[in-house]
Structures are given as C-alpha cells and as structure tokens.
Amino acid sequence: MKTNTHQNHTTTTTNGYYATESNNNSVLPHCRRRPQNGKSHSQDSRRENSVAGIFLRRNLLKYFLRKKLLKYMLLLALLYFSGLFTCVGPLYDFLHPPLPGSVYRSHEIFQQLWHQIKADNSTGIELSAVWRYKRKLKEHKPCPNTMAGIRFESPGTELYLMIEANGGLNQQRASICNAVAVAGLLNATLVIPRFYYHSVWKDQSNFSDIYNEDHFITTLEGYMKVVRELPDELMERYDFNISNIPVFQVPAWAPTRYYLEEVYPVLRVQGFIYITPFANRLAMSVPPHIQFLRCLANYEALRFSLPISTLGKKLIDRMIERSANSGGKYISIHLRFEEDMVAFSCCVYDRGEAEKADMDVIREKGWRGKFTRKGRVIDPALNRVTGKCPMTPLEVGMMLRAMGFANNTPIYLASGKIYQSERNLAPLFNMFPLLQTKESLASPDELALFQGYSSRLAALDYMVCLLSEVFVTTQGGNFPHFLMGHRRFLYNGHAKTINPDKRKLVVLLHNTSIRLCLQGVASLYGMWEFGQYRHQCHLARFERSNGSNAS
Numbered sequence: 001m002k003t004n005t006h007q008n009h010t011t012t013t014t015n016g017y018y019a020t021e022s023n024n025n026s027v028l029p030h031c032r033r034r035p036q037n038g039k040s041h042s043q044d045s046r047r048e049n050s051v052a053g054i055f056l057r058r059n060l061l062k063y064f065l066r067k068k069l070l071k072y073m074l075l076l077a078l079l080y081f082s083g084l085f086t087c088v089g090p091l092y093d094f095l096h097p098p099l100p101g102s103v104y105r106s107h108e109i110f111q112q113l114w115h116q117i118k119a120d121n122s123t124g125i126e127l128s129a130v131w132r133y134k135r136k137l138k139e140h141k142p143c144p145n146t147m148a149g150i151r152f153e154s155p156g157t158e159l160y161l162m163i164e165a166n167g168g169l170n171q172q173r174a175s176i177c178n179a180v181a182v183a184g185l186l187n188a189t190l191v192i193p194r195f196y197y198h199s200v201w202k203d204q205s206n207f208s209d210i211y212n213e214d215h216f217i218t219t220l221e222g223y224m225k226v227v228r229e230l231p232d233e234l235m236e237r238y239d240f241n242i243s244n245i246p247v248f249q250v251p252a253w254a255p256t257r258y259y260l261e262e263v264y265p266v267l268r269v270q271g272f273i274y275i276t277p278f279a280n281r282l283a284m285s286v287p288p289h290i291q292f293l294r295c296l297a298n299y300e301a302l303r304f305s306l307p308i309s310t311l312g313k314k315l316i317d318r319m320i321e322r323s324a325n326s327g328g329k330y331i332s333i334h335l336r337f338e339e340d341m342v343a344f345s346c347c348v349y350d351r352g353e354a355e356k357a358d359m360d361v362i363r364e365k366g367w368r369g370k371f372t373r374k375g376r377v378i379d380p381a382l383n384r385v386t387g388k389c390p391m392t393p394l395e396v397g398m399m400l401r402a403m404g405f406a407n408n409t410p411i412y413l414a415s416g417k418i419y420q421s422e423r424n425l426a427p428l429f430n431m432f433p434l435l436q437t438k439e440s441l442a443s444p445d446e447l448a449l450f451q452g453y454s455s456r457l458a459a460l461d462y463m464v465c466l467l468s469e470v471f472v473t474t475q476g477g478n479f480p481h482f483l484m485g486h487r488r489f490l491y492n493g494h495a496k497t498i499n500p501d502k503r504k505l506v507v508l509l510h511n512t513s514i515r516l517c518l519q520g521v522a523s524l525y526g527m528w529e530f531g532q533y534r535h536q537c538h539l540a541r542f543e544r545s546n547g548s549n550a551s
Helices: 002-011 038-095 106-119 169-186 213-219 232-238 256-270 288-301 306-321 339-345 352-366 380-385 393-403 421-431 454-466 478-490 502-508 518-525 532-545
Strands: 156-165 188-191 272-275 331-334 411-414 470-473 496-500
Touching (some): 106 393, 156 169, 169 256, 169 288, 169 454, 169 478, 331 454, 380 502, 411 454, 454 478, 470 478
Parallel strands (some): 156 188
16 A cells, blocks of 8 residues: 555656645646747737836836925925924913013113103102111120130140131131130130132232231130241141141031030140131031130121221221211112122123123133033023022112112212123112212222232221111122121111012012002012111111100
C-alpha cells in the first residue's frame, strides 16, 4: 500500500507539476502553459500600456491636486497665524487686562490733572492741625535704665571684641549698637568698630569721620571699656595686619544664648574675637539690661562728628528761615529714587527700552550676576502690586497735594542723586516750589568736604529730617526706621510720620480716569497709614476736650 501510494504521487509529477492528490486529474488542464505566439503577446503589451497610462494619469492628477491643496493649506496657515499675531495680542489684553496697579501710569494721570492741581490750591482736608500744636523737645534724660540690680564686673581688659560694620550709614549704626550690646553681654572690651567699604556705597569713611569718637568712649564709661585699637601684643601675632586675623562668622539674628555658648568660649581661649560681617547679627529680643545698652549707644553715645554736626545745624537754621510762612515748621521727605534703588527694585517706569538698558547695566555693575543667574524670575508687575517699587518724586508730590498740603508748604528733600534727576524732579518742584535740598541750602564750598562720601551726606539729611514737623517715608529701610524711632524718643512718642500704603496707592494711580475733587481726595486720604500722625490727632482732640493748653 505504501509502494502504490508513492507511485501514484510520483506519477502525478510527470508533467513537472505537483498535485495534492494522484487521482485528481482535473487539476492538470488548468496548469498547462498557453501557446507562445506573437499576436497574443502584442495584445497583452497594449493592454498593459493602456492600464499603465491610466494609472499614470491618475497619479499625476492626484499629485497636482495634492500640490494645489498644499499651497492652499500653506496660504490658509499663513493667514491664520498673521491674524493670530495681529489680533490675539490686543484681544488677549482686552480679555486679560493687567492687574490694577501693576503698570506705572502716574505720569499720565499727572498730565491729566496738572491744570487742576495748579489752579486749585485750597486744602480739601483740614490739616492745619499739623502745625497747630507745637512739639516740645523732652528734657534731656537718659534711656530708661533697666540696669537696676545688675552689676557688671570690671571690664575684661584681656578680652577684646572687634567687629566690621557693613552697609550704609544706618546699617552701620545698627551694627555699632549691637556691638555695644554684645560687648556688655560678653564682658569684653570693645574696639572702635571698623567700616567695610562697599562698591555700592563708595564711602571710605572711618568711625571718627562719621561719629564723635571721644564722646562715644566717655558715654559708655561705667558700662564697658572702649579702645581705639587692639593692643600691640595681639597685633604682633598677625604682623600688625588686620587681614591676617581669623574671622569668626555669626549667623543672622543670633540670640544671646549663641554668644554665650559659642562665641564666649572662643573669646576666652584667644583673648579676642573678630566678627565680620556684623549687620543684623543680634536678635531683636534680648534681656532688658542688654537692650538698655543698645538704647544708650544709639541715642546718647552716637553723636555725629564735628564737621557733620556743624554743617547740619546750619542747614536746619536755614531751613527754618525759609519756612517763615509756617512759623519755621517744615516737612521732610526721605525719597529713595536713586539709580541703585530703582535698579535693585527691578521695577518698570516710563522710559521704555532706554530705561531697561540703563537698569540692566547698573544691576550688572553693582550686583554682578545676581539678577541674571539661572532660575531668577523678575516680575516688575508683581513688585509694583505688592508695594515694593520706590515712589517717584511725581507720585510723592501728587500724594501730598491730594492730602491737602498747599503748594507753599516748605519741604526738605532727603535723598542721594535721583535717577534722571532733572526730568523726574521737575514735577515735584512744580507742585512745591519751596522745596529745598542740602545742595540748595549749602554752598558748594561747604559741601566740598562731603562730596564722594555718601554716609556723610546721609548724616546731614538725617539731622535736618530729625527736627522736621512731619516726616514722610516712601520706601522703608534703615534710614526711616532709625529716624522714626529717634523722633519718638525726642518728642515723647508723638512725632508725626506719613507712611503711605503703596499697595493701595498704586491701584489708585492706575486709574487714568481719576478726577481731582473733594470726594476723590477724601478717598485718597483714607488710604494712608499715618502711624504716629494719627495718634497725634487723637491726642490733640483729647487735650482740647480736657482743656489742656497745648502749645
């Protein structure tokens, strides 16, 4: 059976074809080749050419249609994106307007209101009470003495504390007060503080150039010993070179416990300690007897040097003379609109690309890489809305006029070199023609010794602002904080200060449809945080109701 089956299969392959079954003869006729003759071959060729032509024409048609469609699609895409860039920007601005106060528009409002400001010199708010009650300087008395029951041992003459004060005038002042407190805490002899030179402040003054060194030393006698320099036996260890002395670094706002547990052991071993930088290196909350030393240093021991105090008193006298129309009383404004302040704030004003180019150069020069490092996000709109942008001279003037100060109000302007000063100060001078500065009150010869020394010039401003009837702060910082505290110390806590809420101010000055009217002025008045001025008004009403003879 196997042999027969095999034969049947092999038989089926005699024609050169294989079939599935040996008895399936019907497969064989279908598998035969057609006769090869010329006629049938030519017919097949024509048929094939005809079919190929049809396919070719169809493909060409599809190609041209696709190409034409592609052109139309590209044209439509071009039109779409052109319209997008043309219309979507304004549309987006319309649908998503900037946050109120996020854009500087004060100059536009000033242009709209200038004619009304110039014509209307009446006061919409009764502020004559600002001048009515003459302040009295309190009788000279020391800081509240909290040293009762506390006795310092004889100052440790073998233990020395030396610090380096960095920053501007009042940041250095804070460091000096803290150094006095730390020296008392550690029972160490204080070396007259050194001043760190910074490229931003550009002031090479020493302690004795700013403050009366002898007065400082004698005032602190009985509380601690103060020396001008480290003794030679200590300096000899370091070849009489301060830069060779190892530096002890203290964390910011360190509590008194840190000094007792970390600093004092090193001080005992070495005999001295050198701390730098020293800005904000002592916590605000300290024991009362240490706080007393701060107070003593700030309000009594720190007195300006003779050249500064002499010229400062002359400026005060001249300012009083030029304020005769108000009984010798004047307003002082601390305006922080110098180049470095505007650059550091990263805020945008009204000079467009020229302003941006100027600020980029100043930022890179003063703080190389700080504002361009990877991940740094600068949002001028957010800075303005959150009240971090310095007020312009124009904004300060509009604020004071809207509050009711007439254009004959004597004003002293405390400031460094204003950014674009000629352009930016013009509106303020137009609103307050009696405005004075140290440059207008002093002669060039008198100021010659102070030129190039920013801390000495700031000290002159400090003296004039200290005795003003009203103090206006516009940006914050060490200068107004120290000054406000000093004024309260001098006037029993009742010194008038205007401290605008800039978060509300920028919203108000964003509205270009604002009008100068009594109702608008009243709403503006309600937006300011007056601090001590508000307290003084309540005090005045209380005194009148009780028949007090305030004078």
